Amino acid sequence: MKSYFKINCIKIKKKKIKVGDKSLSHRSIIYCLIKNCIIEISNILESLDILSTINLCKNIGIYMYGPINSYLLASSLKKKNMKNKISYIGNSGTTIRITLSLLIKNNFVIGDKSLNKRTMYRIIKPLTLIGYVLQCKKNFFTPIIIIKKNNFGLKYNLVNSSSQIKSCLLLSSLNSFFKIFLKEKKKTRDHTERFFPILKKKIKNFNIKIPNDFSSISFIISYNLINKNNFILNLGFNKLRNGFFEYLLNSNLKIFFIKKKIYKNEHFAKILFFKFFIKKNTIFSENISKMIDEIPILLLLLIKLKNKNKIYGLEELKFKESNRFLSMYYNIIFLGVKIIKKKNYLIFKSKNIHNNYVKSLSDHRLFMSFYIGNVYNVKISNPENILSSFPSFFNLFNNKKNNYYVYK
């Protein structure tokens, strides 16, 4: 009663936000490749990365209706007979990494300029140990084609903390007689594992409701914290993905859980956020895998809130849409912030930001982070990047003070 009374006394900004979780949207679609079933997905993310997965599945022979109004219906009860197809998957690393083991032989997967420069060694190596024969470009770049598939067992130490590699191997073992044992150095998001009990059920009809994407919501959280607003948000709440949230809590963020529920093994929450003072300084490497996609916005939030900070364990940032470790470093330096780069960590001390240009390359999180960092008078390149994960971004934050330019 006491807390309800307090909530009624503070000014709250409410806005209905619908931005389905990217990781869960990818996974819900590809379950049709594993099981013969009909899947109805609501609040699916309608972004370019998800359209890449949809495209790939259609190419393999899955019937699909949508996405329309964040709704998608997929059926694999009767498959079209399509072989030797070429699937273009844009710059979606998750699409290729989690579906590769499910593809049939002689299907080509090709990405855009940025994906074609991201090494696929991290999945090709373990898949080859399982018995796959794959062909790809020099340096393990896409296009990739599966020549032969054997599914032997495997005991594998995941040296890279990556949920994409883990999911790829787990999914490859699904239709196999042999077992796969994986050891993770650091725990990573477990959406794939959470869906396994549901897949084992003998029903042919699933309904999946996808929660809002915590990574996209982190931009909204940061924007409101910078502007000192109280606000309520609905979001997905996976404990292996809420490192950004835990960091804010440890830095004295005050929150109140209005609602919590579990649906199909995934956690949903409605949270009221209010009051925030930064207290903490160092972020250690054991926390990074839980906030891997939120690092760019966290860096800008800390810079904006005038803080001195160290962030360790950033090696995995080098394998994203851009080498985020370097691209964040160079862009921040150009804005006049004192920042020191060591092998895998950054130390920075914030101060007022200069006017300058930011190159977001082909990286959606870079564009959105610098935009929310509210660095007025800074020109940010390639606004079209937002289409990868957050197409409604400009509906929520069009402050007309930021400028863009196109960099080719």
Ligand SMILES: O=C(O)C1=C[C@@H](OP(=O)(O)O)[C@@H](O)[C@H](O)C1
């Ligand atoms: O499994 C997933 O859906 C993802 C895992 C993460 O990548 P890594 O597995 O390479 O860390 C994350 O950065 C990506 O946006 C989505």
Ligand SMILES: C=C(OP(=O)(O)O)C(=O)O
């Ligand atoms: C790294 C990301 O995605 P992907 O690997 O699917 O390109 C991301 O969304 O930040």
